[in-house]
Amino acid sequence: MYPSIATVCLSGTLQEKVSAIARAGFKHIEIFENDLVSFDGTIKAAASLIRDHGLQVVTLQPFRDFEGLQGKDRTLAFDRARLKFDQMSELGTDLLMVCSSTHPQSAGGITRLANDFYELGELATQHGMRVAFEALAWGKHVNDYRDSWEIVRQADHDAVGLVLDTFHIFSRGTDLNAISNIPGERIFLVQTADAPSLSMDHLSWSRHYRCFPGQGELTIEAFMDVLADTGYDGPLSHEIFNDIFRRSEPLQTAEDGYRSSQFLLSMLPEVKTELPAPSQLGGFDFVEIATQTQHLEALQSLLRAVGFKQAGKHRDMQAEHWQCGSVQFVLNSDPHFANQFLQRRGTGVVALGLRVDNTYAATKRANFLGIPIVEPEEVDALHNMVGMQNVDGTVWYWVDASTSQHAFDSAFEPLENNRNGPAAPLITQIDHLSLSQSYPDFLSTLLSFRCLFDLNMAPAFDVFDPQGLIQSQVIHNDDLSFQLAFNATDAKSTTSARFIQRANGSGVQHIALHTSDIFSCARALVDAKIACIRIPQNYYPDLQARFGLEQANCEKLAQFNILYDEDEHGSFYQLYTQPIDGRFYFEFVQRTGYRGLGAANAWLRASAQQISSQPDQA
Numbered sequence: 337m338y339p340s341i342a343t344v345c346l347s348g349t350l351q352e353k354v355s356a357i358a359r360a361g362f363k364h365i366e367i368f369e370n371d372l373v374s375f376d377g378t379i380k381a382a383a384s385l386i387r388d389h390g391l392q393v394v395t396l397q398p399f400r401d402f403e404g405l406q407g408k409d410r411t412l413a414f415d416r417a418r419l420k421f422d423q424m425s426e427l428g429t430d431l432l433m434v435c436s437s438t439h440p441q442s443a444g445g446i447t448r449l450a451n452d453f454y455e456l457g458e459l460a461t462q463h464g465m466r467v468a469f470e471a472l473a474w475g476k477h478v479n480d481y482r483d484s485w486e487i488v489r490q491a492d493h494d495a496v497g498l499v500l501d502t503f504h505i506f507s508r509g510t511d512l513n514a515i516s517n518i519p520g521e522r523i524f525l526v527q528t529a530d531a532p533s534l535s536m537d538h539l540s541w542s543r544h545y546r547c548f549p550g551q552g553e554l555t556i557e558a559f560m561d562v563l564a565d566t567g568y569d570g571p572l573s574h575e576i577f578n579d580i581f582r583r584s585e586p587l588q589t590a591e592d593g594y595r596s597s598q599f600l601l602s603m604l605p606e607v608k609t610e611l612p613a614p615s616q617l618g619g620f621d622f623v624e625i626a627t628q629t630q631h632l633e634a635l636q637s638l639l640r641a642v643g644f645k646q647a648g649k650h651r652d653m654q655a656e657h658w659q660c661g662s663v664q665f666v667l668n669s670d671p672h673f674a675n676q677f678l679q680r681r682g683t684g685v686v687a688l689g690l691r692v693d694n695t696y697a698a699t700k701r702a703n704f705l706g707i708p709i710v711e712p713e714e715v716d717a718l719h720n721m722v723g724m725q726n727v728d729g730t731v732w733y734w735v736d737a738s739t740s741q742h743a744f745d746s747a748f749e750p751l752e753n754n755r756n757g758p759a760a761p762l763i764t765q766i767d768h769l770s771l772s773q774s775y776p777d778f779l780s781t782l783l784s785f786r787c788l789f790d791l792n793m794a795p796a797f798d799v800f801d802p803q804g805l806i807q808s809q810v811i812h813n814d815d816l817s818f819q820l821a822f823n824a825t826d827a828k829s830t831t832s833a834r835f836i837q838r839a840n841g842s843g844v845q846h847i848a849l850h851t852s853d854i855f856s857c858a859r860a861l862v863d864a865k866i867a868c869i870r871i872p873q874n875y876y877p878d879l880q881a882r883f884g885l886e887q888a889n890c891e892k893l894a895q896f897n898i899l900y901d902e903d904e905h906g907s908f909y910q911l912y913t914q915p916i917d918g919r920f921y922f923e924f925v926q927r928t929g930y931r932g933l934g935a936a937n938a939w940l941r942a943s944a945q946q947i948s949s950q951p952d953q954a
């Protein structure tokens with residue numbers, strides 16, 4: 337099998353699409369009929385444009401409303417097919433993709449439709465062409481691949497084959513098992529798409545919400561398993577209709593598409609044995625914050641207040657290593673570094689360390705997936721960490737215990753007195769990170785993480801910011817030592833959108849640190865005069881009534897502006913600092929068994945932040 341992508345996946349003109357698809361690494365392309373019809377030039381010119389980019393057309397699609405017609409409608413359908421075959425010969429492809437009819441006059445019946453396809457097969461053969469039949473999930477008579485296969489089987493013509501499209505199969509919940517029995521050579525095309533789990537009509541779901549495999553919630557791996565059984569060896573072609581893709585940079589979409597194709601190939605048995613499985617993430621190892629000098633002191637005092645100590649000083653750069661137990665920060669205020677990152681983005685998270693079980697395996701897998709890698713020599717580093725260059729500009733290094741230790745030992749001069757912190761540190765780990773990203777960056781980052789690592793998707797939810805809706809998605813590992821929240825929004829004044837505006841792009845909006853004692857932590861922040869987000873006091877009587885909290889306990893929560901939630905597993909406390917430079921901020925959490933990131937309180941946090949930021953906006 338080999339990767340391919342349909343032009344309909346991308347925004348732009350045919351020229352822009354073809355160029356992006358070729359640059360992303362594809363060699364095969366599906367031409368969506370509208371892109372050809374709207375092309376301002378002859379079919380020959382379109383063909384040379386495609387050829388000049390080193391691309392081969394796997395199919396022209398879709399050919400609609402063909403089967404089940406009678407009289408004049410039927411004659412016209414065959415006339416249209418003749419026209420398409422002529423165009424295809426100029427375009428350099430021999431495959432016409434026919435999707436099942438939604439024509440109001442079309443009649444059903446397997447035998448009738450098989451006869452239509454036999455006749456189309458005869459016509460195709462005269463033109464040196466082939467046709468492939470796809471069951472649309474909303475087809476009038478054919479909406480199940482088992483029916484389209486039966487029609488192809490009964491047509492029994494060498495030039496007539498089957499299309500399998502993952503969206504149409506999964507969206508109707510059709511059983512996959514029958515696929516295993518279809519001979520691979522009778523399948524002419526496989527189209528792939530993922531999608532979020534939504535409850536809506538098939539057509540709207542398909543037209544607006546398809547996404548690349550790895551970005552949604554369909555069990556694509558199960559499909560790839562049965563597909564491998566067939567012996568199919570043709571194009572594995574993305575066909576995505578997505579509102580975000582329609583307005584995104586075509587190159588970014590095409591590159592994501594290429595990664596997603598590699599992800600699909602990684603599921604094939606012969607590749608699986610060669611390629612390392614997705615790495616197990618074991619949490620965050622460190623966070624590096626690039627800081628403008630005017631914010632350095634604020635960051636130092638915040639860390640100091642909750643028990644961090646400076647453990648080292650960088651040997652080459654103006655950068656500090658801060659530590660509390662196993663939680664590590666790098667505060668980088670180096671002027672040279674500033675030219676590269678700070679001037680463009682301002683104070684914010686520039687790099688992160690992720691704990692993995694095998695760094696070599698993570699690198700090998702990233703290379704296979706076409707994820708851009710940052711090697712230490714490229715960044716002139718004293719450490720030997722390898723990581724991924726994320727689309728939002730941050731670098732996510734993967735480290736194991738020894739590479740992390742080595743990285744800090746080699747790059748930082750230890751400050752001996754400060755190396756050993758308290759036996760029971762107040763901050764025990766990085767609980768989670770929250771990203772505010774543009775929609776394209778969100779989909780891109782989500783794809784990279786899900787292809788590279790073994791992660792679960794929590795159900796998506798909406799945060800009601802007073803200025804608009806924020807869509808939120810959390811991914812996490814099994815033991816919740818790694819949790820990453822994505823926030824994306826179209827509303828331009830939400831807290832997430834304002835972060836992106838001020839940070840000149842997508843990035844880490846907050847870092848949540850887990851504390852063993854939320855009240856001590858809150859007290860320490862007050863003592864150090866570190867401002868926290870003020871929570872409207874109306875929240876607390878409500879909270880008390882909802883969970884039956886004791887009066888004194890609730891008053892304490894109110895005094896320190898702490899949010900609270902419970903689930904069937906335990907309790908959760910949250911406290912937020914005011915954003916630094918109106919942008920990224922810290923959250924302190926304490927959880928006892930609770931799973932999740934406090935989704936129930938997210939709207940209140942957003943409201944409180946909007947109130948806090950008002951004088952700043954004026």
Ligand code: MG
Binds near residue numbers: 470501527575
């Ligand atoms: Mg399709």
Ligand code: MG
Binds near residue numbers: 768770846848923933
């Ligand atoms: Mg959070």
